[in-house]
Amino acid sequence: MNNNVISPEMENRKFLSKLETMNIDVHACYQCGRCSSGCPVSDFFDLKVMEVVRLASYGMEDILLKSNTIWLCAACETCATRCPNDIEIAALMDVLRSLALKKGITPAQPRIPIFHQSMLDSIKRWGRAYEVGMIAGYKLRSGDYMGDMKLGLDMFKKGKLNILPHSIKEKAEIKQIFSGKGKEYDR
Amino acid sequence: MRLSYYPGCSLHGTAHDYDHSVQEICKKLDIDLVEIPDWNCCGASSAHMTDHEIGMRLPIRNLMLAQEAGHDILVPCAACFQRLCAADKAVKKDPDYWDITQYNQEMKIVHISTLLSKPEILEQITALTTKPLADLKIACYYGCLSLRHPKITGAVNHEMPETLENIVRAIGAEAVMWSHRTECCSGSLTMARPDIAVKLVGDIASAASRAGATAMVTDCPMCQANVESRQLDGGGANKGLPVFFATELIAAALSGDYPKKQQKVHLVSPDVLTDLFLQPQATREDAA
Numbered sequence A: 001m002n003n004n005v006i007s008p009e010m011e012n013r014k015f016l017s018k019l020e021t022m023n024i025d026v027h028a029c030y031q032c033g034r035c036s037s038g039c040p041v042s043d044f045f046d047l048k049v050m051e052v053v054r055l056a057s058y059g060m061e062d063i064l065l066k067s068n069t070i071w072l073c074a075a076c077e078t079c080a081t082r083c084p085n086d087i088e089i090a091a092l093m094d095v096l097r098s099l100a101l102k103k104g105i106t107p108a109q110p111r112i113p114i115f116h117q118s119m120l121d122s123i124k125r126w127g128r129a130y131e132v133g134m135i136a137g138y139k140l141r142s143g144d145y146m147g148d149m150k151l152g153l154d155m156f157k158k159g160k161l162n163i164l165p166h167s168i169k170e171k172a173e174i175k176q177i178f179s180g181k182g183k184e185y186d187r
Numbered sequence B: 001m002r003l004s005y006y007p008g009c010s011l012h013g014t015a016h017d018y019d020h021s022v023q024e025i026c027k028k029l030d031i032d033l034v035e036i037p038d039w040n041c042c043g044a045s046s047a048h049m050t051d052h053e054i055g056m057r058l059p060i061r062n063l064m065l066a067q068e069a070g071h072d073i074l075v076p077c078a079a080c081f082q083r084l085c086a087a088d089k090a091v092k093k094d095p096d097y098w099d100i101t102q103y104n105q106e107m108k109i110v111h112i113s114t115l116l117s118k119p120e121i122l123e124q125i126t127a128l129t130t131k132p133l134a135d136l137k138i139a140c141y142y143g144c145l146s147l148r149h150p151k152i153t154g155a156v157n158h159e160m161p162e163t164l165e166n167i168v169r170a171i172g173a174e175a176v177m178w179s180h181r182t183e184c185c186s187g188s189l190t191m192a193r194p195d196i197a198v199k200l201v202g203d204i205a206s207a208a209s210r211a212g213a214t215a216m217v218t219d220c221p222m223c224q225a226n227v228e229s230r231q232l233d234g235g236g237a238n239k240g241l242p243v244f245f246a247t248e249l250i251a252a253a254l255s256g257d258y259p260k261k262q263q264k265v266h267l268v269s270p271d272v273l274t275d276l277f278l279q280p281q282a283t284r285e286d287a288a
Helices: A013-021 A034-038 A049-057 A061-066 A078-082 A089-102 A111-126 A131-142 A149-157 A171-178 B016-028 B046-050 B052-069 B078-093 B112-116 B119-128 B163-170 B194-210 B221-233 B246-255 B260-264 B271-278 B281-287
Strands: B002-005 B032-035 B073-075 B109-111 B137-140 B215-218 B243-245
Touching: A013 A089, A034 A049, A034 A078, A049 A061, A049 A089, A061 A089, A078 A089, A089 B046, A089 B052, A111 A131, A111 A171, A111 B046, A149 B221, A171 B052, B016 B032, B016 B243, B016 B246, B046 B052, B052 B078, B073 B078, B073 B112, B078 B109, B078 B221, B109 B112, B112 B119, B112 B163, B112 B246, B119 B163, B119 B246, B137 B163, B163 B215, B163 B246, B194 B221, B215 B221, B215 B246, B221 B243, B243 B246, B246 B271
Parallel strands: B002 B032, B002 B073, B073 B109, B137 B215, B215 B243
Antiparallel strands: none
């Protein structure tokens, strides 16, 4: 919970129209709380899922983008699956994360976007996820050098981690996807 | 039956044994798998969680490669399955936006457990079983992505699925009824927030234990790795429940052997299964 003032001046119309084009109907929410009660990560959130949906319907993007909820959401889709009004809550979380990154907002849970970035770097480079490279990238950027050392070694000993990456042939196609294919004609 | 095969990155890395057991049993079931040439990572879950365009275009490339072969696509990884399904829906809805000129509308994306739990295949599995896994009490764990969102996955019974239970019963094991079958294990957070994963996995594993299970079975490589590894981090007296792949159990039941090489890949001791293959029937009954 937080004690931010809610006022119509804070409504971000661009944000609301973005949700509209993606068919995320946040205005359909009547605060039944099914999303929050079924959310497995709810205990760790600063904003409950139903608060996220309500704040989104007010267009109050700033509070949302600074929340830890958007990063701690595990994308399990339980909320959206159970919503009686068919609100695409999981897709809303995706939009919020991507907006936060585009706007350069300091993430409340910095290690999580660093993990995503390390994963995407690996895909961009090889066309496939290269686990060892991804873990190394994550560790270097997050400063989390010691975490899961034992697990990593155990997995390595069990042959679960390949030392060398596997590269696909048509890497140019992957590069194109990462260089913003499809967004060329955006304003 | 011939299917295109999309293994996904996990099955070429942390879950390489999943790939082996899928291929092994498909061969025995006369299912011909043709790996999609030059497939790429589907981006799960980092891509769609942070960039809608990349999150869609990565799996779309795989669909385009697969449609050249024209078969349905078999996907063992729940995360890959969900992303390929999402991409398929997106392409069908608005091909122009995704720059698709021709798309095979008939091509289906099939998750492994959906395939294996078809009545005729279950019959085949039972008929080919040489070593029924009697006495093994299993908690079937689905996790999230083979089921949710049902609009994407097409899962019929997403709150009370039965595919894994049906598979487990077909090889003679017992499927326990329990509470956390479709709860999330927070696999996508496990590296950055292991504390959350330890809590969620702890809840899941203790629910399985309470229901009397001595092992868990899943069809998701993220769940398998996360639930085994984070149980060990949770500490406590419980040494943990091993998490098997459904195909791993089928391979063992069909061949009558649970090879050493396979036993070794588990982080949690797979002894409950190994013991079935070591001890003669009489000894086990005596012990009981």
